[in-house]
Amino acid sequence: MLEAALEHLVRGIVDNPDDVQVDLVTGRRGRTLEVRVHPDDLGKVIGRGGRTARALRQIMSGVGGRGLRVDVVDTDA
Amino acid sequence: MTQQIEFPATDADGASAEASPAETSEASPAETSDAEASPPAAERGEALLVREGDIAADYLERLLDVLDYDGDIDLDVEGDRAVVAVVGGSLRGLIGPNGATLDALQELTRLAVTQQTGLRTRLMLDVGGFRAKRRTELSELALRTATEVREGGTAQTLAPMNPFERKVVHDAISAVDGVHTESEGDEPNRCVVVLPGE
Numbered sequence: 001m002l003e004a005a006l007e008h009l010v011r012g013i014v015d016n017p018d019d020v021q022v023d024l025v026t027g028r029r030g031r032t033l034e035v036r037v038h039p040d041d042l043g044k045v046i047g048r049g050g051r052t053a054r055a056l057r058q059i060m061s062g063v064g065g066r067g068l069r070v071d072v073v074d075t076d077a
Numbered sequence: 078m079t080q081q082i083e084f085p086a087t088d089a090d091g092a093s094a095e096a097s098p099a100e101t102s103e104a105s106p107a108e109t110s111d112a113e114a115s116p117p118a119a120e121r122g123e124a125l126l127v128r129e130g131d132i133a134a135d136y137l138e139r140l141l142d143v144l145d146y147d148g149d150i151d152l153d154v155e156g157d158r159a160v161v162a163v164v165g166g167s168l169r170g171l172i173g174p175n176g177a178t179l180d181a182l183q184e185l186t187r188l189a190v191t192q193q194t195g196l197r198t199r200l201m202l203d204v205g206g207f208r209a210k211r212r213t214e215l216s217e218l219a220l221r222t223a224t225e226v227r228e229g230g231t232a233q234t235l236a237p238m239n240p241f242e243r244k245v246v247h248d249a250i251s252a253v254d255g256v257h258t259e260s261e262g263d264e265p266n267r268c269v270v271v272l273p274g275e
Contacts, residue, residue, distance in 0.1 A: 059178055059185065
């Protein structure tokens with residue numbers, strides 16, 4: 001549900017919605033939603049000064065509880 | 078899950094739904110060189126606001142669906158902005174402390190609208206009546222402060238507020254004689270200052 005919610009939020013703001021992938025990973029540091037997007041959309045998902053990524057984190061912790069992390073994965077790396 | 082939204086045909090001047098990138102970055106009615114383009118631009122403005130509301134509603138409805146939240150969406154146009162309100166059941170998760178989650182969701186919703194229209198939007202989102210209630214509280218605070226400043230003759234600085242909240246305060250006090258307002262400081266600590274004098 002959380003993955004689907006984040007995937008929906010991200011798909012709506014990118015040029016390549018079909019390339020959006022979100023995975024929920026549970027590790028020692030808790031739950032992390034990993035977001036992968038088309039390299040051309042990376043800037044859109046991060047936003048100026050990280051503004052959009054911050055907004056996504058705020059929403060996901062609002063609906064998923066504190067400690068839920070959101071990582072935008074740079075697939076070029 | 079690609080968003081496919083049907084838009085009502087724009088009849089004003091046949092403005093196409095897809096603006097070219099060249100038009101989008103700086104597009105504002107004031108910059109249209111042709112003087113006679115003004116009335117159609119105004120009509121297009123109204124149609125654009127309606128379209129913004131439709132796109133936002135679609136984006137938010139799907140989010141509510143996915144989260145299994147109950148909620149209805151009300152659309153309105155207030156002045157020169159689209160207003161989208163999510164109303165209903167338990168929406169606290171979408172409001173957050175001091176409306177922080179609501180602000181974030183408004184930001185995302187604006188981006189989703191811009192993604193489709195190619196134009197910046199000033200769309201306002203409310204959830205569970207949070208902004209409406211906040212607006213009432215702030216207007217009361219503004220008027221109380223304005224009265225104190227006018228009678229005491231000393232400026233007062235209000236607590237830091239977000240842009241929406243500051244605008245509510247500025248608007249409320251602009252209707253009061255004998256005082257005026259300014260904003261000071263940088264986000265997120267920007268404050269409204271109420272000063273004596275016109």
